[in-house]
Amino acid sequence: HSARIAIDPSFTVGPVRRETFGSFVEHLGRCVYTGIYEPGHPSADAQGFRGDVLDLVKELGVSTVRYPGGNFVSGYKWEDGVGPAADRPVRYDLAWHSTETNAFGLNEFMAWTKASGTEAMMAVNLGTRGIQEALELLEYSNAPGGTALSELRRSHGVDEPHGITFWCLGNEMDGPWQLGHKTATEYGRLAAETARGMRQMFPELTLVACGSSSSNMPTFGEWERIVLTEAYDEVDLISAHAYYREENDLPSFLAAADDLDYFVASVAATADAVGAARKSPKKIGISFDEWNVWYHEEENPGIITGGEWPVAPRMEEDRYTVADAVVVGNLLISLLRNTDRVHSASQAQLVNAIAPIMTEPGGAAWRQTIFHPFALTSRFAAGRVLRVAIDSPSYENARFGSSELVDAVATHDADAGTMALFVVNRALDAATSIRLDATAFGDVSLVEALTFSNDDVHWRASEQDSTSVLPTPNPTAALADGALTIELPPVSWSMVRLT
Numbered sequence: 128h129s130a131r132i133a134i135d136p137s138f139t140v141g142p143v144r145r146e147t148f149g150s151f152v153e154h155l156g157r158c159v160y161t162g163i164y165e166p167g168h169p170s171a172d173a174q175g176f177r178g179d180v181l182d183l184v185k186e187l188g189v190s191t192v193r194y195p196g197g198n199f200v201s202g203y204k205w206e207d208g209v210g211p212a213a214d215r216p217v218r219y220d221l222a223w224h225s226t227e228t229n230a231f232g233l234n235e236f237m238a239w240t241k242a243s244g245t246e247a248m249m250a251v252n253l254g255t256r257g258i259q260e261a262l263e264l265l266e267y268s269n270a271p272g273g274t275a276l277s278e279l280r281r282s283h284g285v286d287e288p289h290g291i292t293f294w295c296l297g298n299e300m301d302g303p304w305q306l307g308h309k310t311a312t313e314y315g316r317l318a319a320e321t322a323r324g325m326r327q328m329f330p331e332l333t334l335v336a337c338g339s340s341s342s343n344m345p346t347f348g349e350w351e352r353i354v355l356t357e358a359y360d361e362v363d364l365i366s367a368h369a370y371y372r373e374e375n376d377l378p379s380f381l382a383a384a385d386d387l388d389y390f391v392a393s394v395a396a397t398a399d400a401v402g403a404a405r406k407s408p409k410k411i412g413i414s415f416d417e418w419n420v421w422y423h424e425e426e427n428p429g430i431i432t433g434g435e436w437p438v439a440p441r442m443e444e445d446r447y448t449v450a451d452a453v454v455v456g457n458l459l460i461s462l463l464r465n466t467d468r469v470h471s472a473s474q475a476q477l478v479n480a481i482a483p484i485m486t487e488p489g490g491a492a493w494r495q496t497i498f499h500p501f502a503l504t505s506r507f508a509a510g511r512v513l514r515v516a517i518d519s520p521s522y523e524n525a526r527f528g529s530s531e532l533v534d535a536v537a538t539h540d541a542d543a544g545t546m547a548l549f550v551v552n553r554a555l556d557a558a559t560s561i562r563l564d565a566t567a568f569g570d571v572s573l574v575e576a577l578t579f580s581n582d583d584v585h586w587r588a589s590e591q592d593s594t595s596v597l598p599t600p601n602p603t604a605a606l607a608d609g610a611l612t613i614e615l616p617p618v619s620w621s622m623v624r625l626t
């Protein structure tokens with residue numbers, strides 16, 4: 128196969144936003160306990176934060192971290208997780224049928240964001256709770272002192288306010304599985320009133336209303352229309368969640384980013400229609416605050432039922448293939464391409480549960496395949512996102528009908544004089560030769576070309592071997608007369624950097 132790509136520094140979509148490289152820590156399985164937090168682990172600091180995990184989080188290049196859920200937040204009392212450890216109640220977590228010890232809570236999480244150099248995206252419970260509890264959490268977190276709840280925080284040893292500005296108004300309230308699930312009208316009213324109250328305390332917050340849990344939801348589209356009709360003036364962003372898996376159909380799976388593009392376009396059109404009807408100059412952005420590959424494998428225990436309520440069980444610990452990593456790289460390509468509308472995104476999740484980073488209790492931390500495209504894109508996407516013109520052959524697949532074999536996005540940092548191209552080859556059968564026309568950039572040279580692929584596209588990293596398949600220099604890359612040529616192996620993700 129062959130494809131042509133053209134880029135021009137003046138054809139920009141918008142900024143590369145650091146918020147695109149967010150992640151998610153939920154009280155789910157071992158994401159918190161024996162994930163980011165394990166007192167007594169050989170690498171743990173005095174606060175119980177695993178140092179090996181902190182190092183990997185920094186290497187991954189994570190910006191914001193959503194917390195504490197997820198489905199978990201819809202039954203959570205934030206007060207349970209603050210104050211002296213010995214006084215914290217043990218509770219059932221109904222979302223994941225687990226026991227929550229509350230050893231780790233708000234103040235530990237905020238200390239962890241400092242240690243990891245990340246920024247919090249905090250979710251309030253709008254499932255079993257409402258406006259009052261959201262306001263109390265905000266006061267406890269952000270009031271400097273002199274009020275009951277800010278003084279309570281100070282009595283808990285946290286003198287300075289946390290200053291959390293990024294808030295999710297509940298989680299997946301469109302989902303019948305959600306504790307406190309609501310109709311769009313019920314939720315839209317509650318989101319609007321919660322947002323209004325929160326802004327009465329601190330006007331300068333970024334507030335995210337719940338959108339759809341997937342583009343397959345029967346209420347998709349209508350949900351966004353109704354919620355935004357209620358809450359348009361009060362919120363800044365509407366959320367989107369999407370998970371993909373192979374399901375014995377690799378060609379469709381490899382085109383998962385087509386769904387993400389469709390998702391963004393549909394939500395943007397719906398939001399703009401609501402805005403037009405109310406003659407509002409305001410534009411609602413999208414917070415893609417859960418996205419990833421997720422299998423719900425049978426041999427990998429999902430939701431527990433019955434009389435067992437384990438503490439931090441092994442749950443949703445997907446092991447990712449090379450093909451999964453190609454899809455993750457492609458989803459990042461799509462998120463960047465949509466940077467004019469997607470203002471924030473969170474890969475779900477960070478450690479152990481559907482995660483790029485895995486740990487063993489008391490043992491090692493290691494990188495999954497999906498770690499690599501995330502880390503490289505986060506590190507080298509910079510400046511402005513460029514609109515790329517792609518002339519690619521297409522291929523038939525069951526889910527989308529026809530999809531392009533090649534998908535790509537480019538970023539240009541004019542100040543640094545650097546450019547990065549992120550590109551996937553979705554072909555199963557053969558390599559694709561790419562010709563990238565970069566003549567509009569003048570005199571450029573090749574910095575590096577890395578490719579992630581493997582003959583066995585279902586190879587998975589493990590604790591024993593997480594390094595035998597890594598992104599490696601692509602020796603076919605060559606630059607002549609402003610045109611780059613490169614061979615992309617089948618089912619591959621690549622990054623090319625020019626200067």
Ligand code: AHR
Nearest residue numbers: 197198199298299417475
């Ligand atoms: O990320 C795992 C779960 O997926 C989250 O708790 C929920 O919001 C979504 O359904």
